[in-house]
Amino acid sequence: MPLHDSLALDSPLDSTMSQNSPIQKEPRPIGRKAAKAKRGSNSSNNISKFLEEIARQSAMRIEIDIRDQANERAIQEEYAKEREYVRKENINKKDREIMAMNTSHMSPETKQFWKLERRDVMRRRLFRDEPSNTDCLNDQNH
Incomplete structure (x- = not known):
């Protein structure tokens, strides 16, 4: 038998076997245009997700900074009170x-x-106790 005749016989058998085979063939890859279009829509979606994440993190950072400033202000006030107490003492x-x-x-x-x-x-x-008390000092010392 010639070589091309044996291939011709195998061909119809392969096609019937592939239809009845429980093993699925991989789906055909998408074309270049479809792949580009898909990437374009994904990138805009990714950009929006990225911008949302940046906005969320910025809001969190602002909250943390405000909390840190409030804590720092409280510490400074407490330190000022302590310094004043020590000065008076x-x-x-x-x-x-x-x-x-x-x-x-x-x-x-x-x-x-x-x-x-x-x-x-x-x-x-x-x-310090009462401003009018300074008059008595002037009267007593003269």
Whole structure:
């Protein structure tokens, strides 16, 4: 038998076997135009998804930044309160030292200096409590 005759016989058998075969053939690949069109629609869809993700992440970042700023502001306020407390305590300590100063062994000029310092402490303390109290200091010292 010639070679092309055997191929001719195999051909009708192959076609009937392929129709009845339980194994499915892979689907035919899509053409170039269809592939390009599909890629184009996917890319616009991907771009919109990408932009949505960027917007979502930006919103989350803004929320985090606002929360961080609020926390930082609270920390700064607390630190300012603490600094003010320490400053007042230092002033009070210095005032107590001034008021407790023993001037008996000092020269008259040094005694006068510490007397003026004490007057300033008293004036500050009285003025802090009530501004009208400064008048009594002026009356007593003249």
